Amino acid sequence: MAVYTDVAADELADFLKQYDLGELLSYKGIAEGVENSNFLLHTSKGAFILTLYEKRVAKNDLPFFLALMTHLAEHGINCPLPVKARDGEALRELAGRPAAIITFLEGMWPRRPNVAHCAGVGEALAKMHLAGANFAIKRANALSVSGWRPLFEAASNRADEVQPGLRDFLAAELDHLSNGVWPSNLPEGVIHADLFNDNVFFLGDKLSGIIDFTFACNDMLSYDVAICLNAWCFEPDHSFNVTKARAFLNAYGRARKLTTAEEAALPLLARGAAIRFLLTRLVDWLNVPPGALVKPKDPLEYVRKLRFHQSVTSVRDYGLMPSGLVT
Ligand SMILES: Nc1ncnc2c1ncn2[C@@H]1O[C@H](COP(=O)(O)OP(=O)(O)OP(=O)(O)O)[C@@H](O)[C@H]1O
Ligand SMILES: N[C@@H](CCO)C(=O)O
Structure with a gap:
């Protein structure tokens, strides 16, 4: 991912009040990738990924992506899970963009695949x-x-x-x-x-x-x-x-x-x-x-x-x- 849209610390802390994710301890933009804006969040409940969906992503498609991750995870595929806010919704808005938090997946992507x-x-x-x-x-x-x-x-x-x-x-x-x-x-x-x-x-x-x-x-x-x-x-x-x-x-x-x-x-x-x-x-x-x-x-x-x-x-x-x- 990349960072096209910046998020201020107080804006993010306010946003997180909608979730049961504890206190925001730190966050940083992720430079990797090219499509969306992504941030690694550390809260008192662990590590999470926040995505702000950008240019190529149609807002109407987001329920498909989020439901698919849940479906695949329920069928044995290890992939991130969307995190629901207290109102039961995973898809929200932040800094004028559609936004979602997903669980953090352990591992590294291979720089030189063998x-x-x-x-x-x-x-x-x-x-x-x-x-x-x-x-x-x-x-x-x-x-x-x-x-x-x-x-x-x-x-x-x-x-x-x-x-x-x-x-x-x-x-x-x-x-x-x-x-x-x-x-x-x-x-x-x-x-x-x-x-x-x-x-x-x-x-x-x-x-x-x-x-x-x-x-x-x-x-x-x-x-x-x-x-x-x-x-x-x-x-x-x-x-x-x-x-x-x-x-x-x-x-x-x-x-x-x-x-x-x-x-x-x-x-x-x-x-x-x-x-x-x-x-x-x-x-x-x-x-x-x-x-x-x-x-x-x-x-x-x-x-x-x-x-x-x-x-x-x-x-x-x-x-x-x-x-x-x-x-
Ligand atoms: N669930 C996750 N757990 C851990 N790290 C993640 C997770 N999601 C994203 N990342 C980190 O963010 C980076 C970019 O994520 P992602 O590939 O989803 O972005 P993108 O902008 O859609 O990129 P791409 O250019 O591949 O389309 C990953 O390489 C990884 O380092
Ligand atoms: N994986 C794509 C970028 C994201 O769509 C590429 O390497 O061109």
Whole structure:
């Protein structure tokens, strides 16, 4: 997370009077992340995370995110729980923003994910997909194919400032993906949609929990798999690590087997996932709010990843035999 909206100490102390969380002992803004404003709170009852929801989050979607965390936690997924105020409501307002407090999760996100981390996230993702199966509330994915062109249009005029030729590269890829090739009949359910390494906590090599459900929605489960291939299976030099991908996909498959159609669609889904993060990063890169405590993420990392997926001809390139057999 980041800090776009500041909160004064007396304002926060007043806000906390609505909860049974004891006295505010200390708080600080969290510089990590790019989407919302986040604060680590220490009260006499323990540590908590306060989130002020910013730009990309629609207020109407917040009940979905908060109820989903509760649902997943009740179905065996270790994730933060929304903290209800005395009136029973978790969603409130602070400093003019929608705000919620969630429980603090122990662990560290891996700065350099290894093969064991990738296997851990594969298993956790599949278990999350299974746990989400009977979640009743629905939320469409605002950042699927139809959401990409508006992002492109918001950034296209200045894209070549970031890399010469980027505008045409993006335009061609968008034309390809929005030309009827995007799958529409794969198994769907609740997806996390942003399960990057900074959203998965580990204690040693053991996964201890998943955070940040602010992009969660209903979409193809295999699109979530494709997002993780992008987020977890490339090296810092942006080369693809097939060993990590195989570990991730095999661990996912042991908990929830991908169908043949899902496997076949992975290269295309991975291209879509790459352009989605390329575009949001590009928009953010070109529009850092003055004074915000945030480090925008590099859009060009996703140009390299997208080029890799464009070169993929079969799921073999991701470490899977087309039948799903381990290579
Ligand atoms: N429940 C939690 N327990 C412990 N730490 C947390 C929790 N929620 C958030 N954090 C801390 O805040 C950081 C940012 O949180 P988060 O990823 O939710 O923010 P974001 O702005 O939505 O970021 P992103 O760029 O990943 O979308 C995390 O990396 C972690 O350090
Ligand atoms: N995980 C995203 C940022 C939050 O949406 C990225 O790395 O671009």
